[in-house]
Amino acid sequence: MKKIFQLFLLAVIVFLNGCMNIDTQILDEIQLSSATGYDLVDEDQYEVTVVYPVYESGGGVKNKTLTTTDNLSKEVRDKLNLKSEKPLVSGKLEVALYSRELAEKGISLILDSLTRDPSVGSNVMIGVADGSTKEILEQQYGETDNGIFLSDLIEQNMEAGVIPKTNLHLFMYGNYAEGLDPIAPIIGLSEDELTLKAIGLFDSDRLVGHVDEKDFSLLRVLMEHKSKRDSFSLEINDHEKVSISSMGTTLNYKVSNPMEMSDITIHLKIKAYIREYIDGGLKKIKKQQIEKAFEKDIKERGDALVKQFQELGIDPLGVGEEVRTRSRNWDVKKWDDLYPEISIHIVPEVNITETGVLE
Amino acid sequence: MFRTRKKDKTSAENKKAAETIQTVFNDLSASDDFKQSFVTNRHVTFCIGFYETLTEADILHKDILHNVQKAVSIEELTALLPFEDLKISEDVTLIQDALLQGSVCIHNSISNKQFCLVKAKSAKERQVAPPEVEFSVVGPKESFVESYQTNIHLIRKRLPISNLVVKERTVGRLSKTKVGVLYIEGIANKENYNTVLQRIEDLNIDQIADSSYLTQLIQDNQHSPFPQFIDTERPDRIAAVLGEGKVAIIVDGAPHALIGPTTIFEFFSAFEDYYLNWLVASFFRLVRFFAVLFSILVTPLYVAVLTYHYELIPKDMVSTLVTSRTAIPLPPILEALILELAIELLREAGARLPTKVGQTIGIVGGIVIGTASVEAGLTSNVLLIIVALAALASFTTPVYQMGNTIRLIRFPFLLMSHYIGLIGVAISFCFLLIHLLRLSSLGRPFLEPLFPLRVFDLKDALIRLPFKYQSKRPIQAQTEDTVKFNQSEAKHKNE
Numbered sequence: 039m040k041k042i043f044q045l046f047l048l049a050v051i052v053f054l055n056g057c058m059n060i061d062t063q064i065l066d067e068i069q070l071s072s073a074t075g076y077d078l079v080d081e082d083q084y085e086v087t088v089v090y091p092v093y094e095s096g097g098g099v100k101n102k103t104l105t106t107t108d109n110l111s112k113e114v115r116d117k118l119n120l121k122s123e124k125p126l127v128s129g130k131l132e133v134a135l136y137s138r139e140l141a142e143k144g145i146s147l148i149l150d151s152l153t154r155d156p157s158v159g160s161n162v163m164i165g166v167a168d169g170s171t172k173e174i175l176e177q178q179y180g181e182t183d184n185g186i187f188l189s190d191l192i193e194q195n196m197e198a199g200v201i202p203k204t205n206l207h208l209f210m211y212g213n214y215a216e217g218l219d220p221i222a223p224i225i226g227l228s229e230d231e232l233t234l235k236a237i238g239l240f241d242s243d244r245l246v247g248h249v250d251e252k253d254f255s256l257l258r259v260l261m262e263h264k265s266k267r268d269s270f271s272l273e274i275n276d277h278e279k280v281s282i283s284s285m286g287t288t289l290n291y292k293v294s295n296p297m298e299m300s301d302i303t304i305h306l307k308i309k310a311y312i313r314e315y316i317d318g319g320l321k322k323i324k325k326q327q328i329e330k331a332f333e334k335d336i337k338e339r340g341d342a343l344v345k346q347f348q349e350l351g352i353d354p355l356g357v358g359e360e361v362r363t364r365s366r367n368w369d370v371k372k373w374d375d376l377y378p379e380i381s382i383h384i385v386p387e388v389n390i391t392e393t394g395v396l397e
Numbered sequence: 398m399f400r401t402r403k404k405d406k407t408s409a410e411n412k413k414a415a416e417t418i419q420t421v422f423n424d425l426s427a428s429d430d431f432k433q434s435f436v437t438n439r440h441v442t443f444c445i446g447f448y449e450t451l452t453e454a455d456i457l458h459k460d461i462l463h464n465v466q467k468a469v470s471i472e473e474l475t476a477l478l479p480f481e482d483l484k485i486s487e488d489v490t491l492i493q494d495a496l497l498q499g500s501v502c503i504h505n506s507i508s509n510k511q512f513c514l515v516k517a518k519s520a521k522e523r524q525v526a527p528p529e530v531e532f533s534v535v536g537p538k539e540s541f542v543e544s545y546q547t548n549i550h551l552i553r554k555r556l557p558i559s560n561l562v563v564k565e566r567t568v569g570r571l572s573k574t575k576v577g578v579l580y581i582e583g584i585a586n587k588e589n590y591n592t593v594l595q596r597i598e599d600l601n602i603d604q605i606a607d608s609s610y611l612t613q614l615i616q617d618n619q620h621s622p623f624p625q626f627i628d629t630e631r632p633d634r635i636a637a638v639l640g641e642g643k644v645a646i647i648v649d650g651a652p653h654a655l656i657g658p659t660t661i662f663e664f665f666s667a668f669e670d671y672y673l674n675w676l677v678a679s680f681f682r683l684v685r686f687f688a689v690l691f692s693i694l695v696t697p698l699y700v701a702v703l704t705y706h707y708e709l710i711p712k713d714m715v716s717t718l719v720t721s722r723t724a725i726p727l728p729p730i731l732e733a734l735i736l737e738l739a740i741e742l743l744r745e746a747g748a749r750l751p752t753k754v755g756q757t758i759g760i761v762g763g764i765v766i767g768t769a770s771v772e773a774g775l776t777s778n779v780l781l782i783i784v785a786l787a788a789l790a791s792f793t794t795p796v797y798q799m800g801n802t803i804r805l806i807r808f809p810f811l812l813m814s815h816y817i818g819l820i821g822v823a824i825s826f827c828f829l830l831i832h833l834l835r836l837s838s839l840g841r842p843f844l845e846p847l848f849p850l851r852v853f854d855l856k857d858a859l860i861r862l863p864f865k866y867q868s869k870r871p872i873q874a875q876t877e878d879t880v881k882f883n884q885s886e887a888k889h890k891n892e
Contacts, residue, residue: 051824060817064729065703066722070715093719129708130715157708186712 069124072185075135075171076148083107084140084148086114087172088126091183101184103176129157132185133192134164134206135171135225141238141245146213149243153210160207163192166238166245168226179232188232192223195234199267199284202237202258213243216370217358221261224248241352249343256339259287259306260355260384269313274331281314282332282390291357296365297372302357302382306336311392325390332388340384348378357382421489422446425496436462440469444504451499453519461501461515471505471513484514497573522547528630530797533669540630545575545649551632552579552647556639560584563647566597568611572604575649576611579635584642586875589658592839593644608651609798617837622805624798625838627663628653634668642876644839658839660846660873662858665689667795670861679860686859688790693807695787696733697814697822699780703729705818721777730815732776736784737811739766741804744788845873 075087085107092100104126106117119126134152136145152158165188167174179187195201204222212220220243224236236248237257249257255268264287271281292303312328347353351374358377362368422444425431430450436443443465447457460479468474475483484500486492492502492512499518525547528540541548549563564578576597580590596615605611608628616625626646629635630653635645638656646655656663665685670678702709703718710718725732743762747755767785771778787807794800806829813821836843846854851872856862868884870876 060705060820062704062728063707065707065710065715066719066725068707070707070719091716093716093723095720095723097716097720099716127707130710130712132712159708183716189712 063125063127067124069122069126070130071126071128072130072183073133073135073175073188074128074131075137075167075175076140076145077137077171078140078143079107082109084109084114085172086118087175088118089175089184090122090126091185098181099183101175101178103172105172127157128152128155130185131158131162132189134162135167135174135188136165137167137169137171138224138245141166141222141240144242144244146243149206149210149213152206158206160205160210162206163189164204164206164209164222165192166222166224168224168235174225174227174232177227177230177232188225191225191232191234195223199255199258199265199269201234201254202261209240212240212354215356215359216368217353217360217362217373218356219352219354221257221354239347239350239352239354241350246352247346247350253339253343256336256343257354259284259308260289260304260340260343262287263289268308270308270310270332270336271314272332272335274328277317279314279316280312280328280331282308282310282328282388283313284308284310285391291360293361293364296361297367297369297376299376299380302361302380304340304355304382304384306340306384306386308332308336308386308388310388310390312390312394315394325393329388329390333386336386336388337384340386344382344384348380348382351378353377421493425493431496436465438466438468441505443468443474445501446496447501447517448496448499451497451519452501452517456517457501461503461517465503471503474503475513478513478515480515482516486512486514520544525551531629531631531634531668531795533667533672536669536672537631537633539632541632541647541652541654543650543652545577545647548632548647548652548654549577549579552635552639552645555632555636556581561639564590564594566594568597568600568602569605570603572606574605576605577647577649579639579645579647581639581642584640584870584876584878585644586642586877589642589839589841589874590644593646593657597646605648606650608646608648608653608655611646611648612655612798617840618835621832621836622802623661623833623836623843624664624796624802625659625836625843626655626657627659627796628655628798629668629796630654631668637668637671640870640881642870642874642878658837658841658874659843660838660841660858661833661836661843662846664796664799665794666857666861675861675863679862682860685793685795688793689803692787692790692803693810694822695783696737696780696807697810697825698819699783700729700733700811701814701818701822704815718777718779721779724774725777727775728815729780730811732780733784733811736770736776736780737807739770740784740788744804841873841875 069090071088071090073089077085077087079085085105087103087105089101089103092102094100104118104121106114106121108114108117115126115128131152136148140148149164152162175184177184192201192204196203201223202221204220209220209222212218220240222238222240223234224238226233226235228235236250237254238245239247239249255270259265259268265284266286267283268287269281269283271279273279286309288307290305290307292305294300344355347355358373361373422431422433425446426433428448430448431446432449433444433446436445445461445465464474464477468477471485475485484491484495492514495514496502499516501515501517502512503515504512522544523542525539525542527538531540539551541551553561558581560582562580562582566576566578568574568576578590578593578597593615597611600614602610602614612624612626612628613619618625635654635656639645643656643658646657648654666682670682673681703722727735739762743758743766746762747758750758763785767781770776771781788804791800791803791807794803810822810825813825815821817824833844834848842849845851846858853869854871854873856866857871865884868881870879870881872879
């Protein structure tokens with residue numbers, strides 16, 4: 039009896055594998071698309087560009103692009119396959135770029151094709167292209183695959199503490215969350231060089247504004263509850279320039295009366311060391327003075343940033359999320375009415391613990 | 398065995414009852430190496446019969462013939478001969494058996510009643526040499542030889558206690574191989590050695606050429622690729638496991654002894670582990686376990702990932718893998734099978750050829766075939782590295798029989814990985830695990846101490862803790878006396 043059962047089990051495994059619907063996708067017999075770009079042609083016609091690497095036997099990589107236009111992105115893949123000698127697969131997609139015009143119209147419909155596909159990972163980078171995505175993707179950047187180049191460009195800056203963390207997962211989270219809006223980096227070509235130009239601010243899935251380079255690290259420390267290696271620089275007066283780098287920042291929200299028209303205070307603690315100090319000949323570092331100056335600067339810029347968000351009616355910092363976790367009677371509609379009017383203060387506290395080795 | 402033996406005896410008795418010794422001698426003379434000679438002294442004529450090829454000429458000439466010339470009767474002869482186990486018998490079968498074991502039979506050709514049997518076996522055996530399979534840099538350099546006596550001598554000199562018991566049984570209708578079951582009375586569990594003895598007694602086979610015959614015949618599951626007795630050529634290892642309450646089996650003519658009950662983890666512990674510092678030894682052991690998993694899983698994983706799961710490849714490795722595979726016309730499974738077979742061929746050729754030629758085969762195979770097949774575009778160089786490393790890893794297993802098993806079970810994994818990808822690897826692994834869970838060695842769980850979980854036995858499984866923590870015998874052997882030594886006294890040091 040046991041023998042029969044064992045044989046039955048084996049037979050199930052052997053014969054039911056047809057039902058598992060597993061297709062072979064041998065690595066060198068598929069075309070691994072590494073980046074896609076979406077441009078708006080007219081009302082609901084997209085132009086889709088796909089980049090895939092062609093590996094040469096000598097070790098080099100050549101990027102090839104395929105472009106087609108259609109109105110739904112999975113049908114686009116079928117159309118693209120008509121032009122490709124091997125089946126295009128999206129499992130190694132690294133970056134998805136959307137042109138500014140498209141992003142301003144909203145991208146959730148196109149994003150659906152990425153989030154619904156199980157082979158696409160959730161750490162795909164989402165980016166907004168300043169200009170045509172086709173133009174960006176058709177360039178050859180160095181010796182590497184364009185998709186890897188683009189994702190490394192964004193990832194490296196995320197890890198170095200320049201821009202806030204972003205990827206498909208975080209973007210979709212920001213998109214769906216009630217008290218939070220997503221961000222995405224804006225990438226553009228300037229003199230044939232690819233640059234991270236700004237950080238795009240989204241209202242759910244529509245691009246509505248952006249933050250410039252000077253506020254990158256401020257946005258980062260305000261968005262993340264704990265972060266490291268964010269740098270701030272300041273010109274205290276004509277002959278004194280200071281640059282500090284954080285060893286750790288902590289963010290604390292004080293919401294006294296959630297869902298009421300009362301003040302919200304954001305305490306920002308920055309533990310930092312001095313990275314650069316041009317003092318015009320002065321030897322002694324006036325630590326307290328520098329701390330005060332930074333606190334003042336961060337407060338001013340932070341308040342301005344929050345004002346900008348409130349005017350746009352967006353919440354990339356997740357103030358709404360903080361309120362939601364503190365209130366029993368959470369109501370999105372009521373919060374959306376409250377948010378632009380509520381007063382949000384940023385109270386920074388800079389603590390310089392190290393002044394570097396040269397003293 | 399007992400059954401066989403009885404049958405032999407009864408039939409032999411019936412047949413031989415009427416025969417006189419002279420007819421027996423005449424029968425044996427059909428073989429040209431059986432010699433009969435008659436020695437006549439002043440009083441009486443003695444007839445001496447022996448196998449020339451089994452007896453020591455020196456003993457025959459110096460001790461036996463010399464005394465035979467002086468004796469008057471068999472009784473007087475026994476008093477004269479300087480041997481401790483002289484036998485006087487009238488049993489024809491006994492005489493015949495003794496002659497075949499190398500005894501010399503002397504009888505008075507006139508009285509024709511009593512026969513004196515003198516042991517004069519020639520000892521043609523190999524010298525005790527350093528172990529070859531289980532070589533260790535430190536520790537004793539003795540290994541078992543083909544002689545039963547010497548092998549037991551090597552164990553007894555390490556355990557000079559009266560509790561060490563040897564139970565002898567004879568196996569094989571033709572080979573009449575002596576099999577000794579060794580255990581320490583008062584430590585070893587009765588059930589363990591009785592099981593071994595009973596299984597040996599129940600055997601009904603014609604020949605036992607080596608101890609590995611016995612492993613295959615008496616282990617719990619004979620269809621399992623996993624051996625359930627450890628075979629070792631190190632007497633120090635046998636002495637150590639006897640002390641742990643296990644049972645050892647020595648087979649005459651076999652340079653390897655068997656140990657049971659055992660666990661799968663014991664197969665991956667080299668005895669050298671006990672001669673090295675415990676940290677070093679534990680590290681080496683962990684390396685070995687890693688090597689086993691690596692050897693079984695790495696090629697199947699390569700095939701599965703390249704055939705089904707390209708998403709799993711890290712982005713920086715894609716280009717390496719794709720470039721190495723672009724020119725190759727074969728799917729990953731064929732590529733892997735070809736290389737695995739090549740490695741197996743090399744191993745087999747190396748094992749069959751004489752040592753000196755075997756070494757060159759390794760070089761020719763490894764370097765020439767490897768690079769040539771990459772250049773010809775038949776295999777990718779990434780896979781070549783993977784397969785070579787996997788083969789190397791499979792050779793780290795200290796017990797040779799287990800190493801072979803590891804190499805074999807890689808193939809079902811490989812086929813399943815091609816069939817349904819990583820799910821196939823997972824299914825194969827489940828099958829392997831279920832099989833190991835069901836295995837037992839002398840009725841004791843084979844996967845102990847992981848399952849059933851016996852935390853105390855973990856002291857000497859995946860890692861080897863210092864000796865002071867090894868004060869208790871393994872639970873697995875279910876010993877009668879569980880304590881090896883007093884732990885607190887072992888720690889004590891007098892400065």
